[in-house]
Structure formats: C-alpha cells, structure tokens
Amino acid sequence: xxxxxxxxxxxxxxxxxxxxxxxxxxxxxxxxxxxxxxxxxxxxxxxxxxxxxxxxxxxxxxxxxxxxxxxxxxxxxxxxxxxxxxxxxxxxxxxxxxxxxxxxxxxxxxxxxxxxxxxxxxxxxxxxxxxxxxxxxxxxxxxxxxxxxxxxxxxxxxxxxxxxxxxxxxxxxxxxxxxxxxxxxxxxxxxxxxxxxxxxxxxxxxxxxxxxxxxxxxxxxxxxxxxxxxxxxxxxxxxxxxxxxxxxxxxxxxxxxxxxxxxxxxxxxxxxxxxxxxxxx
Numbered sequence: 429x430x431x432x433x434x435x436x437x438x439x440x441x442x443x444x445x446x447x448x449x450x451x452x453x454x455x456x457x458x459x460x461x462x463x464x465x466x467x468x469x470x471x472x473x474x475x476x477x478x479x480x481x482x483x484x485x486x487x488x489x490x491x492x493x494x495x496x497x498x499x500x501x502x503x504x505x506x507x508x509x510x511x512x513x514x515x516x517x518x519x520x521x522x523x524x525x526x527x528x529x530x531x532x533x534x535x536x537x538x539x540x541x542x543x544x545x546x547x548x549x550x551x552x553x554x555x556x557x558x559x560x561x562x563x564x565x566x567x568x569x570x571x572x573x574x575x576x577x578x579x580x581x582x583x584x585x586x587x588x589x590x591x592x593x594x595x596x597x598x599x600x601x602x603x604x605x606x607x608x609x610x611x612x613x614x615x616x617x618x619x620x621x622x623x624x625x626x627x628x629x630x631x632x633x634x635x636x637x638x639x640x641x642x643x644x645x646x647x648x649x650x651x652x653x654x655x656x657x658x659x660x661x662x663x664x665x666x667x668x669x670x671x672x673x674x675x676x677x678x679x680x681x682x683x684x685x686x687x688x689x690x691x692x693x694x695x696x697x698x699x700x701x702x703x704x705x706x707x708x709x
Contacts, residue, residue: 448505449707450491453482454577454600455542457496458569459503467653471569477562477594477693478534479525481700485560486528488704493556494534497570497577499544501537502544504529505564507519507649515679516570545576553583558703561677562696563637568655569602572662573612580601585628592699594690598636599659601629601693602666611666615657622651623666630667633684635691636660638672641656 456477461469476551485492496502511522533539538542553665559580571577581604582590593600607624607640614621636659637645646654664670673680673691680691681698691698 448489448491449603450555451491452548452553452559452580453492453705454492454559454561454571454580455494455496455502456502456564456566456570457498457502458566461565461569462651463653464656465653467651469565469650469653470506471502471565472505472507472508473511473534473562473566473677474489474505474512474564474693475526475638477530477564477597477696478507479529480696481513481560481562481592481594481703482532483528484697484700484704485512488684490707493550493551494540494542494549495545496542497545497574499547500543501535501540502566504535505566508564508693515694545574545580545691548580549576550601552586553580554654556584556589558590558592558707559584560700560703561593561597561600563593563597563693565596565655567596567599568659573609574600574603575608577610582628588686590688590703591686592688592690593636593649594696594699595605595637595692596659598634598689599662602662603666604628605666613664615662615665618649618657621662621665627667629687632668632687633671633682634663634668634687634689635662635671635680635682635695636663636689637692640672641676644676648706 456475462472463469487674494709606626611621637661642658679695679698682689683702688702
C-alpha cells in the first residue's frame with residue numbers, strides 16, 4: 429500500500445497517510461464466441477482467475493472497481509466453475525471463492541457492480557493505481573481491439589503503474605497497438621500480421637496461455653473447433669518477448685517493469701501477489 433498525502437479541510441497534511449489503492453479489474457462482455465469453423469462456444473470470465481486475485485486484493489485492504497466495455501454483468505465461463513482450476517484445489521477453497529463471487533454479485537444482471545469503460549473515462553483513469561485482467565477465452569471477443577482499453581493501458585504504462593494479466597487476459601495488451609483493429613483482422617485472416625511501430629509493450633518480457641496448452645483446450649473444451657488465432661502467436665508477432673514455464677498447467681509468472689503476466693489458470697495467485705508487491709513499493 430503506497431503512502432499518499434490528503435488534502436483535508438483545505439490543509440495539506442505534513443505526514444503521509446496510508447490509503448487503500450484503487451485497482452481497476454477489467455473483464456469482457458463476451459458470453460459466446462463463433463469459432464474458426466462456425467461452432468458457437470459459450471465463454472466468459474474464469475472463476476479462479478478472477479476471484480483468487482480479487483480475494484487477495486480485498487484482504488490486502490484495496491478498493492476494487494470492476495469494468496467491461498459495455499458495463500454488462502459478465503458471464504461466468506461454465507468450464508471454470510470447478511475446484512480443479514484453482515491453485516488450491518480443495519473444496520473449501522473453491523467454496524470460499526465462489527461465495528465471495530456471489531456476495532459481490534459480479535454476474536447479477538440487476539445488481540452487478542461492473543461499470544462501462546465510458547464510466548471509467550468519466551471517473552478518470554488517473555484515479556486508479558493498478559489494473560488487473562483475468563482470462564477465459566472471452567478477452568479475445570472484445571478486448572483485443574478496444575480503443576478505450578488501449579488508452580487505459582497506455583496510461584498505466586506511462587505512469588509505471590502495476591499492470592497484471594493472466595492466461596488469455598494478456599491479449600488485451602494488443603489494444604494498445606496503434607493499429608490494433610487491423611492487426612486483429614490480419615490475425616483472424618491468418619495473414620502475416622504487421623504491428624505498427626509504437627506499441628508500448630514491444631520488447632517486454634511476457635507470457636500468456638501457451639500454444640501447447642491451447643492444443644489441449646481445443647480438444648477438450650472447444651470440441652475440436654479452434655480459436656481464430658492463439659494468444660502466444662499474437663503477442664509474439666506484436667513484438668512481445670514470450671516465455672513459457674517448463675511444465676504446462678503449472679504457475680509461470682513473468683514480471684518486466686510494471687507488467688506482470690501469468691501463463692495459465694494456475695498462475696493467478698502468483699500474478700496477484702506480484703501486483704500487490706509492486707503496490708507496496
């Protein structure tokens with residue numbers, strides 16, 4: 429938790445006061461995707477990738493603001509609603525995180541706390557101290573070429589504010605490309621995608637869901653159909669320095685300056701802890 433100064437009753441305190449940092453949690457509105465060969469695939473936010481960090485952030489005393497492009501209550505990816513995806517696979521751990529998810533009413537259409545990116549613009553992106561993006565396949569649906577998100581991320585980069593993303597979440601970094609929409613179209617068309625110069629994350633060390641893990645997901649989760657492109661390929665072509673862990677489905681966290689990325693669902697806790705560590709500095 430950083431030390432800040434308060435302007436109280438018109439008087440600037442001489443001694444810094446510890447205040448909670450405000451973390452922006454970015455999710456996708458995508459609940460269904462059309463895959464490469466026409467299959468309609470139900471998706472959404474991964475339970476553990478969202479709630480393991482959220483629980484740690486709240487326990488550390490921070491304030492959370494949830495946002496998505498349109499401010500819709502996100503869908504919980506049905507595949508993710510199991511203890512197996514958590515780092516701690518015990519039933520008690522799953523139950524505690526699922527209870528917190530329900531308590532926060534994240535996916536409640538009437539009471540969800542999720543606000544739109546336009547609302548974040550009104551609040552002012554400078555009000556936030558860090559940003560976190562969980563995965564699930566949904567970020568490929570509406571975060572890759574979102575210009576508002578691109579501006580948010582460029583702010584966090586320029587101000588060196590902690591920026592954490594996990595599993596498929598790191599594809600959101602592509603929104604900061606000067607030609608994000610064109611680059612995404614080229615990737616979908618299986619063309620030789622050309623990133624424009626000026627990507628703020630060019631040459632950063634990073635990770636995301638690996639091609640070998642995506643191969644398994646394609647077989648068991650996507651029913652043999654596949655995504656239009658894979659996150660590892662997209663981030664590499666954009667200019668990121670990709671790395672993966674020695675073993676799939678094990679935690680692998682990469683920290684380069686303010687950027688913190690995790691390879692898979694087992695990496696969520698590590699990303700959250702690394703982000704909290706940066707906030708304490």
